[in-house]
Amino acid sequence: MKGKGPLLGTAGEKVLMSGNEAVARGCLEAGVSVVTAYPGTPATNVVEALGEVAPDLGFWAEFSVNEAVAIEVAAGAAFSGVRAMMATKMLGVNLIADALTVVTVTGVRAGLVIVTADDPQQFSSQNAEDTRFYGMLAKAPVLEPADGQEAKDMAKYAFELSEQLELPVFLRITPRICHSSFPVELGELTKPKRDGKFVKDKKRFVMISTYSRPRQKLLREKMEKAKLINDQNRWNRIVDFQNGKQFPKGAVFNTFGIIASGLTYPYVEEVVEVLGLSARVLKLATTFPMPENLIGSFIRELDQVMIVEEGDNVTEMQVRALAQHRRLTARIIGKDDNILPWSGELNPDIVGDALGKVFGKKFREELTEPYVEAEKLIQPRIPALCAGCPHRASYFAIKEAIRKKGKGGSVMGDRGCYNQGAYEPLEGMDTCICMGASIAMASGVFHSGSSEPSLAVIGDGTFYHAGIPSLLNAVHNRSNITVLIFDNSITAMTGHQVNPGSGQNLMGRPAPFTNLKKVVEALGVEHVRVINSFDTKALVAAVMEEVDYDGPSVLISRSPCALVVERNLRKRKLKMPVAVVDVDKCTGCKVCMKKIGCPAFGWSQDPKPHMEVLSHCNGCGLCMQTCPFNAISIPGKKEGVLGMTIRKEVPK
Amino acid sequence: MNIVLAGVGGNGVVLTTRIIAEAALKEGTDVRVGEVHGLAQRGGTVVSHLRIGPDAKGVLVPQRKGDMLLAFEPLEALRQLKLLKKGAKVILNNEPFIGVDSHLGLSKYPDVCQIVERIQATQDLVDVDATHLAIQAGSVIMTNVVMLGTLSASNELPISRDSLLAAIKARVPQTMVEANFKAFELGEKAFRDWQAARVCEPHPDLSN
Ligand SMILES: Cc1ncc(C[n+]2csc(CCOP(=O)(O)OP(=O)(O)O)c2C)c(N)n1
Numbered sequence: 001m002k003g004k005g006p007l008l009g010t011a012g013e014k015v016l017m018s019g020n021e022a023v024a025r026g027c028l029e030a031g032v033s034v035v036t037a038y039p040g041t042p043a044t045n046v047v048e049a050l051g052e053v054a055p056d057l058g059f060w061a062e063f064s065v066n067e068a069v070a071i072e073v074a075a076g077a078a079f080s081g082v083r084a085m086m087a088t089k090m091l092g093v094n095l096i097a098d099a100l101t102v103v104t105v106t107g108v109r110a111g112l113v114i115v116t117a118d119d120p121q122q123f124s125s126q127n128a129e130d131t132r133f134y135g136m137l138a139k140a141p142v143l144e145p146a147d148g149q150e151a152k153d154m155a156k157y158a159f160e161l162s163e164q165l166e167l168p169v170f171l172r173i174t175p176r177i178c179h180s181s182f183p184v185e186l187g188e189l190t191k192p193k194r195d196g197k198f199v200k201d202k203k204r205f206v207m208i209s210t211y212s213r214p215r216q217k218l219l220r221e222k223m224e225k226a227k228l229i230n231d232q233n234r235w236n237r238i239v240d241f242q243n244g245k246q247f248p249k250g251a252v253f254n255t256f257g258i259i260a261s262g263l264t265y266p267y268v269e270e271v272v273e274v275l276g277l278s279a280r281v282l283k284l285a286t287t288f289p290m291p292e293n294l295i296g297s298f299i300r301e302l303d304q305v306m307i308v309e310e311g312d313n314v315t316e317m318q319v320r321a322l323a324q325h326r327r328l329t330a331r332i333i334g335k336d337d338n339i340l341p342w343s344g345e346l347n348p349d350i351v352g353d354a355l356g357k358v359f360g361k362k363f364r365e366e367l368t369e370p371y372v373e374a375e376k377l378i379q380p381r382i383p384a385l386c387a388g389c390p391h392r393a394s395y396f397a398i399k400e401a402i403r404k405k406g407k408g409g410s411v412m413g414d415r416g417c418y419n420q421g422a423y424e425p426l427e428g429m430d431t432c433i434c435m436g437a438s439i440a441m442a443s444g445v446f447h448s449g450s451s452e453p454s455l456a457v458i459g460d461g462t463f464y465h466a467g468i469p470s471l472l473n474a475v476h477n478r479s480n481i482t483v484l485i486f487d488n489s490i491t492a493m494t495g496h497q498v499n500p501g502s503g504q505n506l507m508g509r510p511a512p513f514t515n516l517k518k519v520v521e522a523l524g525v526e527h528v529r530v531i532n533s534f535d536t537k538a539l540v541a542a543v544m545e546e547v548d549y550d551g552p553s554v555l556i557s558r559s560p561c562a563l564v565v566e567r568n569l570r571k572r573k574l575k576m577p578v579a580v581v582d583v584d585k586c587t588g589c590k591v592c593m594k595k596i597g598c599p600a601f602g603w604s605q606d607p608k609p610h611m612e613v614l615s616h617c618n619g620c621g622l623c624m625q626t627c628p629f630n631a632i633s634i635p636g637k638k639e640g641v642l643g644m645t646i647r648k649e650v651p652k
Numbered sequence: 653m654n655i656v657l658a659g660v661g662g663n664g665v666v667l668t669t670r671i672i673a674e675a676a677l678k679e680g681t682d683v684r685v686g687e688v689h690g691l692a693q694r695g696g697t698v699v700s701h702l703r704i705g706p707d708a709k710g711v712l713v714p715q716r717k718g719d720m721l722l723a724f725e726p727l728e729a730l731r732q733l734k735l736l737k738k739g740a741k742v743i744l745n746n747e748p749f750i751g752v753d754s755h756l757g758l759s760k761y762p763d764v765c766q767i768v769e770r771i772q773a774t775q776d777l778v779d780v781d782a783t784h785l786a787i788q789a790g791s792v793i794m795t796n797v798v799m800l801g802t803l804s805a806s807n808e809l810p811i812s813r814d815s816l817l818a819a820i821k822a823r824v825p826q827t828m829v830e831a832n833f834k835a836f837e838l839g840e841k842a843f844r845d846w847q848a849a850r851v852c853e854p855h856p857d858l859s860n
Contacts, residue, residue: 014677015677016670016673016674016677016683016685123688147684175688176686176711176712179686179687179688179689180684180685180686180687180711181670181673181683181684181685181687182683182684182685182711183677183682183683263710266709266710266711267710267712269709269710270709270710270714347710347712347714348710348712348714349714349715352714363714364714364715365714365715365716365717365737366716367715367716367734368738368774370770370773370774371716371733371734371774373770373773374730374733374770374771374773374774375733375734377730377762377766377767377770378727378730378731379727379754379759379760379761379762380753380759381660381695381696381697381727381751381753381759382751382752382753382758382759383695383696384695384751384752384753423753424753424756424758425756590755590756593752593755593756594756597752597756598752599695599751599752601752601755602750603750603755615792616662
């Protein structure tokens with residue numbers, strides 16, 4: 001994408017923006033002073049976009065080492081009287097909970113907005129948790145936009161609400177907001193404040209129990225105030241439909257109602273219009289705390305109300321409780337009746353199925369026989385590591401070492417691009433739970449009394465994020481484990497974000513280059529080695545030795561991400577080396593493919609069955625080591641060292 | 653109007669969708685774009701939903717309500733078939749992307765002719781050799797622009813050729829504008845050639 005895109009467009013202009021860009025713009029219109037985040041799809045680009053413009057506009061934007069740190073930096077700024085935003089994918093909200101549940105007790109002095117991207121369809125997440133529960137747990141209001149315009153406007157408003165209540169506020173979005181694009185009319189930018197100052201107030205900010213306990217009452221009062229504010233929220237809107245035509249509230253009579261939260265509203269609107277339904281619809285933007293008077297009076301006039309929401313039955317539960325509390329008799333339907341599904345994202349067809357059931361109509365167009373026949377041919381695509389990915393070489397070596405040792409062994413995995421190595425043919429890691437889990441779980445396997453070698457695999461980004469405490473724990477508690485840190489010096493999985501090992505910060509400024517080996521040594525690990533990921537021989541030998549060592553050992557398998565190497569080569573107008581297959585020597589046994597599963601391999605029958613190398617090979621050379629017939633080579637390069645030599649040519 | 657764009661990572665699906673959407677918005681038409689690209693890596697399924705005009709409501713095209721499919725890869729075309737109305741046009745680049753899983757026998761990439769047949773059973777298929785036309789124009793990376801040319805020539809879009817060209821120009825490096833316009837024209841020509849050839853072929857049976 002060229003330039004800074006629509007983020008800095010002029011007020012009044014209508015531009016095409018992704019939901020993430022819209023949220024970022026909303027923050028700029030609010031005059032945000034401090035922005036923090038840890039990368040996580042689908043929220044990452046909110047802050048990437050802001051990082052690019054921060055130096056010019058004069059505010060601070062950072063990728064913090066993890067979400068817990070990010071919220072604390074942001075809260076520190078908000079304590080000091082300037083507006084702060086923290087962005088994370090929903091899994092990161094688990095990490096911020098410790099701070100958040102106390103920051104709601106202290107409250108904030110300037111707006112603190114937490115942008116959380118939930119992923120109900122699990123496009124790129126280990127679970128499908130609903131972060132609205134964290135709003136309820138910590139007592140922080142939750143706002144949910146229905147489209148890009150609202151994402152921008154509500155991001156800005158979230159700061160105002162946060163200041164009105166002196167509470168952190170969640171803006172909950174999902175991939176269908178983040179990665180969708182909408183026309184958005186821009187507002188005025190606000191100059192960020194840079195004169196923060198922390199004014200001491202121990203009874204408010206020193207949350208030892210003596211000072212914290214009395215503040216619980218205040219928090220309760222804030223929740224009551226928030227409900228009244230939410231009753232008036234301008235994005236909570238009631239409209240009446242008669243035979244699919246829209247009328248202002250009350251212009252026509254309805255007995256059936258729908259509460260549609262966040263981005264489900266456009267789905268509901270489409271289904272109601274297409275099917276020509278008659279219903280009163282409440283478009284709900286404030287999903288916590290509930291605008292009780294608004295919802296109470298909405299359901300009082302109806303016989304039946306359907307709750308449409310993505311994620312868990314958060315609104316449904318609250319509406320049921322409210323109805324019981326206010327002795328309202330309307331029948332409330334939704335997930336509890338299995339009219340709407342419990343898992344996965346919603347879409348117009350699913351909402352159509354649910355409303356269709358109630359009204360005895362059909363929204364979803366059936367798939368007739370030829371479509372069903374066509375569907376039968378469809379195959380899933382199993383993701384693979386990229387061509388030239390150093391993780392492939394590392395897995396190849398670990399597998400070789402375990403095979404040669406012949407004692408079995410488990411590899412506790414972590415979260416990163418290396419997850420692709422769990423698929424066939426590499427099957428190189430045996431678990432993926434959450435960021436940082438690998439090392440501690442390997443300790444657990446060891447302490448279980450297992451006689452097999454216990455290994456862990458973790459990326460450099462994930463090691464900085466959550467691996468350091470668990471490695472220290474392994475040292476302190478004498479775990480006999482072998483840890484491989486796959487160091488590509490970047491956070492690749494989420495789209496190449498910087499981390500403490502990248503030598504650069506989010507705003508593109510030089511940052512201290514963390515010496516990973518020294519960090520590991522300082523934690524007390526006595527066996528630490530740095531090995532080039534493509535030096536298979538050395539890596540295999542090292543794994544075999546360290547598995548025998550009685551104590552925690554660390555092997556840093558280092559080589560830059562292949563996509564970064566490619567990009568650098570292209571920038572320098574250098575040609576990518578590619579492997580070639582000697583058709584006479586290749587027997588078509590596919591051993592290369594079966595050992596490393598590289599996507600740059602193709603297959604040809606002409607003139608006889610043989611492997612071929614496709615255009616996106618970048619000459620890492622790993623395949624050369626796998627061929628029993630020496631049929632693969634890289635012209636002009638020596639065998640086996642190729643991955644290393646190319647990578648040395650490329651500057652950091 | 654509902655348009656679906658499908659391909660694999662690296663095909664330029666997202667960029668192509670943005671170009672059309674920006675052109676539409678410049679002409680004052682309402683638009684929504686919904687995208688799924690999962691992981692940023694190459695070779696994964698990518699699909700985007702583009703809704704123009706009165707259909708621009710939610711970001712997702714409901715099942716069998718799509719008016720058109722621009723497919724950069726045969727298997728990905730098949731995957732999105734269920735979103736199309738019967739008889740809706742499919743512009744297909746018939747260059748398959750066969751992944752590691754197929755080579756290892758973990759899944760089986762269907763025969764491309766069979767894919768084409770299945771698509772033709774319900775849709776009006778225009779297949780273009782976009783990859784090779786792009787190479788002819790200068791580089792395989794302009795495959796998506798060839799496809800845009802074909803789409804434009806099909807006259808199905810409520811967006812003018814000039815607006816599309818302007819949107820392309822705004823997106824590509826200055827030095828590449830000419831080559832991209834050439835790719836666009838080759839795509840247009842491909843559509844005209846297809847039309848000419850079709851005169852002698854029986855029209856696909858769309859009765860069931
Ligand atoms: C708590 C949490 N935050 C963020 C993410 C998103 N995420 C998945 S993997 C990853 C980082 C991977 O980086 P690294 O370990 O360096 O591996 P690489 O992808 O570079 O190989 C991130 C941020 C997540 N899954 N969980």
